[in-house]
Amino acid sequence: MGASPWTVGAIVLYFAAMIAIGMFAFRQTDDHDDYMLGGRRLNPFVAALSAGAADMSGWLLMGLPGALYASGLVESWIAIGLTVGAYLNWRFVAPRLRVYTQAVDAITVPTFFEARTKDRSRLLRIVSGLVILVFFTFYVSSGMVAGGVFFQSSFGTTYETGMLIVAGVTLIYTLFGGFLGATYTDVVQGCIMVVSLLLVPTFAIVAVGGFGPMVEGINAVNPTFSSLVRGATTIGVISSVAWGLGYFGQPHIIVRFMALRDAREAKAGRRFGIGWMILSVSGAIVTAMAGIAYFHQHPEHALTDPEAVFLDLAQLLFHPFFAGIVLSAVLAAIMSTMSSQMVVTSSALIEDLLWMVSHREYSPRVQLWFGRVGVLVVAIVAVLLASVRNATILDLVGFAWAGFGGAFGPIVLLSLWWRKLTNWGAIAGMVAGAVTVFWWGQFEPDVALFGEHLYEIVPGFAVCLILAVVVSLLTYKPDAEIQAGFDETVAELDSFKQGKRPARQVA
Template identity: 60%
Template sequence: MSDHAFQLLAIIIYMLAMVIIGWYAYKRTTNLNDYMLGGRDLGPVVTALSAGAADMSGWLLMGLPGAIYAAGLVEAWLAIGLTLGAWLNWLLVAPRLRVYTQVSKDSITIPSFLDNRLRDNTKLIRIVSGIVILVFFTFYVSSGMVSGGKFFESSFGFDYHTGLLIVTVVTVGYTLFGGFLAVSYTDTIQGLIMFLALVLVPIVGVFVTGGIGETVSSIKAVDPQHFSLFASATAAGVISSIAWGLGYFGQPHIIVRFMAIKSVSETKQARRIGIGWMILSLLGAMGTAIVGLAYFQQNGQVLDDPETVFIVMGQILFHPFIAGIMLAAILAAVMSTISSQLIVTSSALIEDMYKALFKKDASDKHYVMAGRIAVFVVSIIAAILGWNPDSSILDLVGFAWAGFGAAFGPTILLALYWKKLTNIGALVGMVVGAVVAFVWGQSEALSGMLYEIVPGFLINLILAVVVSLITYKPNKDIEKEFDDTIELLKSEKK
């Protein structure tokens, strides 16, 4: 068998495994709560790894190693910011969101939680939140499909559109039928594949490059400042990179995992697993870049595209079949994010728009079928948007992260920790925060000075507090739910 045949065999086995897991989840999905939230029965390992896999996407295996390879550890500030943000998200949001969403009318989506928590009789928060999720995640899903098409084109010489269709059909298939459980189970396997691949490449690579001492010497021969966190760094650049961590509080496809974990007591274990996975994976990505740079320096070679360092080192260091598993890790990163975003988009469309505005008394079977139709429709639109390989949709990924963080982040934190947040305060803050992030991001002068999530997040926070103080009226139901949540948290932590 040729090298390409071995690698393709590994990809086929991986994709078949994803389909089988999807079928297993389909057999366990009986109602809307199962389809949208897995019946709130996820264990800490599945919760942690699926959240991590949904979060990282292809950036972890290609973007970060490429940046470290090209510019050095000064690019690690983004990883530091994301790790800090993820840790705070697990610490501050996970336990309260798990309890509060159940106390507040058993809410199964972020928009429905905000609607129930704030007693928004106008339904505006639910609808606006649903629209924001629907629009941005459709583009976000599309960008993932574009990445999948380019993956098969560059790795196996497939036609771009063929690659896009393969990724779309497999991912949509297990998401459509298996729902949230399928997404969570497949994300867990994908997270493990990503982790093992990122740990193996630098460990094996450092032996090939002659050990740690020789590797460091080779790197310094290329750039004496390569290991410096501060070389060429600016204060605004460091702040902007660390500020990416603010985005976690408002990412629906990540925080929905907190709502699905079996109990509050398991969030601590899940946090340790999730952050451990994240730190080791990020270190593996940076280590891959370092051993890759040392290897090419020692062999007098030049890597044309730094973002391919993980792929190339995997092919150099391992048997073609193992290298194929390394390639599957990249595909896993792409597919895990697509599937997570698809199920949240479907939830927003059905639970927060269709169900809230039209059908209120239909059976669970009806809503589950509607959810599957929503996944299919959104996937078709996303595939059409991504059909052009030169599409600028990929440019929206950074904005989508900032937009969600600025729109939902402060709102979620205030809803969980401040009793006086009002529906008007939340709505004004959410809309203005998203608009500020958008406008700031469109200005090269402003975005070059500071990442748009910072002004968007802060203005949302300030407006939500000020408007809430102006419009606040005591509500016994809201106060009781808030107090009940605190009491349940205390009892479950004992």
């Protein structure tokens, strides 16, 4: 399907808008703290849409509709698990993390872990930074692979050209705009995504003659489409729902909680975020349903790749210019995730690793430019990794998501909710969780144990949690400073619930 000049023009307009937003954020970024955390001044709507857009990536517009198109609603268990996980993350992690990270003056997840456990060895911060560096390099690479595939299939470019276009534009607005650039563009991209996921299925339903003919078309093609259990297994459902566990440990998502203006706004953020997520996931599901009916009615428009159902419907049902705007939703999903991950990976490289090695104090402006150099380095390494293209997009995303869920998820929860977590417990759990994910993903012992694939986040999360608790109990020594910080955080959260003025305010 050839690309119209109108469609190309719409994509170029989208790119220009993203760069312009990045330049706007550049003028609001004065120092390293602004570059990495936006000065903790996000309102709940911005934080929620930014977290949602940074989370979903191209899976929402291509992977999920394609899986549903091919196999039916049985493939929606991942979406169910993710929605539940996102809600629990906003409900139990967001407000407490916002208060605690300000109390200990932490602007990254590794610095929070170090300050929370009073780790004087600095080893916890280094291990955390390395985990972020390794898994996010794979994650950013998956976005570049998706960008290359998108341009190759939609515009007929080479894979390498498409990858470099997406990487280059994302790098420009992230390099200069930092956290605020990534966040502001995420909001725009989140709006494009949800509007597109509502418009495409709506127009497709109208095109097939309404809801009734759509259902008839689905039944003619796949009578068992609506079953949540046909073809499912217990291990398969557990693996799919377990994706929700990953939310607790995703640095590019929970850093949005840290950047809220105060913890009270987490409630509004949860409503915005989950509302956006329900609308978006519902749109993806109905896109698959309407696509089945449409291509059944129009066999002349053969769909060769189920993951292209959203793309093909957009180009068939809309004027080329508006089709380009809708297609930019896929780029929005890809680029919003990449930009957020670049900033967090840069923070790990500069804030959590370079400072540990150099042992020097730098001025705020020098730190700011170090952060930009970190983004550039991460982007270059990810481009090199993506150019090899020895794994699928879903494989890369699933591996990185499991890595953070298994290594960071239990440590985040224990840091916020359990007083006795120690630095050695956190280190042991984190290393064991990461190694388990690596080992399980490479050698797949799950096949021998269960007869089918068990997603590696399940054993990784369990091993990390158990080992962190056991080692913490063995190494725990009462620390008045840690207990005071924990008690102060709980007291401040209680004051929020009672409607009192918070004890700490952002200057």
